[in-house]
Amino acid sequence: GVFEQTRLQLHPGPQALDVRLDGPSLAGKLNVPNADGGTISGQLERVYWQSLPTLPGATAAPARVQAGADDMDPAKLPPFALDIADLKFGKVVLGQAVLRTRPIANGLSVEQLQFRAPSQEIDIRGRWLGKGGGSRTALDAQVRSEDLGGLLQNLDYGGQLRGGSGHAQLQASWPGGPSDFQLGNLQGQLDVNARNGQLLELEPGAGRVLGLLSVAQLPRRLMFDFRDFFSKGFAFNQVEGSVQFGEGMARTDKVLIEGPAANITIRGQADLRKQQFDQTIDVNPRAGNLLTVVGAVAGGPVGAALGAATNAVLSKPLGEIGARTYKVTGPWKEPKVEVIERSRERAPVPAPPPRLPPLPAVPPTVTEPPPPR
Template sequence: MLNWQKLPELVTVAPEQPLAPLEPQNWLLQMVPLQLNCNDCSIGNYRLGKVQLLAAADGAEWQLQRFTTDYKGSKFNITGVWQPDSALGKSQFNGTFYSPNIGALLAEYQLSSAISGSRSDIGFHLNWPGAPQQFQLSELNGKVQFALGDGSLTEVSDQGARLFSLFSLDSLVRKLRLDFRDVFSKGFFYNKMAGTLTLHQGVAQTSDVSIDGVPGNLSIQGYADLVKRQMDYQMSFAPKVTSSLPVIIAWMVNPATGLAALALDEVFQSAEVISRIQYPSPVVSINPW
């Protein structure tokens, strides 16, 4: 049992540096059982909190039976296996990640400041040829499903769409709670965000990312090439401009009329009567590292 442990920061290989040919790692099949319990661990500047690890080999395969972290309520859980074959074998890992505030966690890790707030639930199934330590982005395959709670994209300019939130039924609830962040703060506030990423040889594709935003609904489809650091995507935005104000006025005049207005308002939004704005994007290069 370790009460505190700080490991040196991992050294990454520059993308332009050629990698040595991979070799089978059959020594993993004879690896002794490994068990770790640490109350406060970190790797470099990344705090992991409480860590538990259990791994063992049985002569036929190497298994990661448990790897969990718990830091400020953010919980990471992963299991996996490496199975040998006539070549490099195959690594497969399944896991979940939960955080009560993924925006704060990413900011603390200095990984991103684009998301503010947001509870997160993420599940993933990943695999690649070779042993676990032979991971390469160009060989990464699998699926990632994610769902985020209310928060904001703090580095997004909505080009005036924030004005629409004044007339949004969802926004009205926040106004009653004296929460005016969606009007006066920089960013795109949303109630939820969800989607699925399918990975094949380092390319992440999606066709179902949806954002239930305060000013409107945003859908995204396209791909991101993690190896070439390029992305090509299309966004579709449907502003919520039919909501709240007509309903409130009708309710003040006549409650029955207000109910009818509310019903029509929901029909309009469901049918997307308001024009949907398309944002096609050419292939662009990104450099998040």
């Protein structure tokens, strides 16, 4: 990384080198022990990391930096104990950070990597083993957030989710060092549990990481042909499921999205390298008042225009539309969606029970007049 206009003050001492940093993107102090194997510790007020390739005029320098990272032996790195009050990595705001590492036989162990920002917590543990072509990185990340949409926006994956709270756990590994992360080389599993948010309608090709879960980018007919009602997104009460990564694919046996309008189940896979879908999506409408459901999903009150538009579909209430199963294939930018079955047809009207034959008429009782006296 590069930190422009940073002033360094170095004070050699008998046991360690005292480093003072002062600049718009880097400020704080470090203690670098003279002895080999000593822990580099520090308290940094701000670290606004900017990668070299993003700077104007950078040409050959990034290649040299990357080559140096590839040749680095993580087992020879000293332990680190850093506390950062304000950390940014490019456009990503990570907030307060704590880093604790230690060397191991074949690499580096990250004992604690913790980020704290308003409404979110991220905790990571991991290992960086080997060097060069034989290196590998593995991690276990726990994410808890009260605003998942804001978190994705912060991580530069915005526009896919609004609001939502919950947690996610990622267990993953990939070849190379930490900076060699590529989605297509990922191996591991992601478990997600989120509540009370909206899947937003996406621009073509905007699915990226959430492509496997992006119901909202499918044609609106998936949402029961109520075209204009879902322009603000598909509201959900709960999203729960797991995704397995490996061999350039993201696979799931079941991701369940429960919403006020419908319950949606996703299974299948997405090719992360070719950006192709191969999924099956079950849509099960929920019974209820049509206006209530549409109003909830549209994210606003049912106004006059909505009421007028609803009149056009009142002949097709949710109960008659029925559950459907969709097959989604093709590129993320222009997926092909086909109805492959109708899992629930309208129940036939039962035939009336056979009418019993009428009972025989009972002749009227005739009363004989009494005999004359």
